[in-house]
Amino acid sequence: MKKVIMILIDAIMPDALENSIKAGKAKALKFLMENGYYDSKLVTAFPTMTASVDCTLMTGVYPDQHKVPGLIWYHPEEKRIVDYVNGSKTTLSLGIKNTANDVLVELNEKHLNKETKTIYEELAEQGKTAGAINFIIHRGFQKYELKPPFLFNLITRFKLNKRSISGPELLSIGAFVKPSLPGRKLVWNWNQSLFNKYGINDRYAIEVTKYIIEAGRQPDFLMIYLPNHDHYLHKHINHPLESIKKVDQNLEKILDTFGDWNKAIEQNTFIILGDHGQTEIGKEQNHNIDLDYLLRDYQIPPIGQRVKEEHEAIFANNERMVYIYPLKKDIQKRLVNTLLAEENIDFIAWKENKTVKVANANGAELTFSKGKESYYIDPYHQKWDVEGDLTILDITLEKNQLHFGQFPDALSRLYGALYSQNIPVIVANAKPHFEFISKTFPTHLGGGSHGSLNYTDSIVPLLVAGAEKNPPTPMRVVDLKNYVLQLLNSTSTSIG
Numbered sequence: 001m002k003k004v005i006m007i008l009i010d011a012i013m014p015d016a017l018e019n020s021i022k023a024g025k026a027k028a029l030k031f032l033m034e035n036g037y038y039d040s041k042l043v044t045a046f047p048t049m050t051a052s053v054d055c056t057l058m059t060g061v062y063p064d065q066h067k068v069p070g071l072i073w074y075h076p077e078e079k080r081i082v083d084y085v086n087g088s089k090t091t092l093s094l095g096i097k098n099t100a101n102d103v104l105v106e107l108n109e110k111h112l113n114k115e116t117k118t119i120y121e122e123l124a125e126q127g128k129t130a131g132a133i134n135f136i137i138h139r140g141f142q143k144y145e146l147k148p149p150f151l152f153n154l155i156t157r158f159k160l161n162k163r164s165i166s167g168p169e170l171l172s173i174g175a176f177v178k179p180s181l182p183g184r185k186l187v188w189n190w191n192q193s194l195f196n197k198y199g200i201n202d203r204y205a206i207e208v209t210k211y212i213i214e215a216g217r218q219p220d221f222l223m224i225y226l227p228n229h230d231h232y233l234h235k236h237i238n239h240p241l242e243s244i245k246k247v248d249q250n251l252e253k254i255l256d257t258f259g260d261w262n263k264a265i266e267q268n269t270f271i272i273l274g275d276h277g278q279t280e281i282g283k284e285q286n287h288n289i290d291l292d293y294l295l296r297d298y299q300i301p302p303i304g305q306r307v308k309e310e311h312e313a314i315f316a317n318n319e320r321m322v323y324i325y326p327l328k329k330d331i332q333k334r335l336v337n338t339l340l341a342e343e344n345i346d347f348i349a350w351k352e353n354k355t356v357k358v359a360n361a362n363g364a365e366l367t368f369s370k371g372k373e374s375y376y377i378d379p380y381h382q383k384w385d386v387e388g389d390l391t392i393l394d395i396t397l398e399k400n401q402l403h404f405g406q407f408p409d410a411l412s413r414l415y416g417a418l419y420s421q422n423i424p425v426i427v428a429n430a431k432p433h434f435e436f437i438s439k440t441f442p443t444h445l446g447g448g449s450h451g452s453l454n455y456t457d458s459i460v461p462l463l464v465a466g467a468e469k470n471p472p473t474p475m476r477v478v479d480l481k482n483y484v485l486q487l488l489n490s491t492s493t494s495i496g
């Protein structure tokens with residue numbers, strides 16, 4: 001059995017990957033492409049934000065089952081916004097302590113549904129080993145203690161110090177959890193400093209990977225997260241190649257660790273993928289959909305404050321999509337009308353008696369629901385009842401076959417987001433080149449953004465080299481867990 005190394009490059013897009021190879025800027029990716037299998041149309045999870053995608057990748061189910069709605073969402077029991085870190089201003093308003101606690105502890109230990117097994121848990125049950133380097137989803141059967149750097153402890157008043165978190169057989173999270181292997185030391189350097197996001201960066205992840213492989217401790221499945229490209233692309237959406245060149249140099253270092261690149265793919269299956277794309281946002285102010293202004297007539301709690309009796313709604317801004325939660329019984333209809341009056345929203349969707357309603361500003365409406373006996377079937381063998389205007393989600397019909405256009409896997413992904421929580425919620429999707437903004441949230445005018453159900457945000461590249469079996473098509477991020485388990489000679493036993 002070959003070992004599997006999965007590398008997630010945040011926001012790498014198919015065109016950029018292909019062009020960087022053509023331009024001679026990506027030797028490692030070129031080698032893997034020439035010796036492997038390539039899919040330029042892998043469909044990712046929705047919202048197209050790293051946190052929700054990572055949960056789907058590691059559990060093999062959409063948010064209606066893994067229960068993590070997005071990067072940002074409203075927690076009804078705790079009456080507060082959960083944020084797995086999006087922008088320093090938001091983190092400051094919500095409190096660094098809370099945000100760090102959400103992403104480092106609560107996400108894996110509480111928010112991620114215990115009924116859906118992670119790939120690490122399934123592999124462990126089958127006697128195989130796994131590892132995660134800087135990957136935010138790491139729930140496994142081993143226990144680790146967080147050991148944050150001193151300055152971080154001071155800022156967060158030691159709230160996270162020595163907190164117990166779970167992980168697979170090998171876990172490395174920046175400067176917070178460091179693997180220690182007998183006879184070898186991972187020495188401290190600037191890559192782990194506050195200025196380098198405490199080790200949550202590409203260079204440090206590669207250092208740890210090399211350290212583990214050279215120590216002879218490579219697990220059967222190793223998940224590596226490289227975040228830098230996303231940070232770069234948000235600012236320089238039209239010039240991705242310079243950043244991919246740097247990513248590729250890091251991939252070269254991993255391949256070099258095996259002595260020779262051919263040996264690397266003889267001994268391992270490499271799976272390289274992106275988590276979401278990015279869409280170019282217009283330069284002018286009017287490409288922002290200002291949520292504070294749009295919802296000015298509603299009682300909404302200021303960011304960082306808990307929901308109180310008088311509040312009518314709250315929203316969770318995921319860049320090009322937003323969750324809007326009606327907090328009072330009679331408010332949903334009013335909210336729907338307010339949102340439908342905003343011309344830069346592509347469509348909105350909400351739940352109604354186990355169905356999903358979709359509507360847009362032009363008056364088009366669509367209702368759909370899941371059904372085992374339903375007549376219509378999508379390319380992923382999911383059956384649906386549909387009624388109304390299919391063009392609202394760019395769906396075409398051929399007899400009973402549903403085909404997706406601008407919104408890949410639209411029905412399952414919208415359903416997954418809306419049914420991730422059992423409270424009323426409305427999803428709003430921005431038109432291409434538009435982004436939702438609100439106080440403290442990052443804005444990307446003239447740059448790139450993501451989060452939506454649209455094609456550009458939703459399609460990522462998949463590169464597999466060294467595999468004994470190619471992945472099936474059409475492929476989605478949600479299907480990758482099963483594929484990896486098959487490669488490692490295991491079969492999935494989790495629900496879904």
Ligand SMILES: [Zn+2]
Pocket residue numbers: 011230231234450
């Ligand atoms: Zn991003």
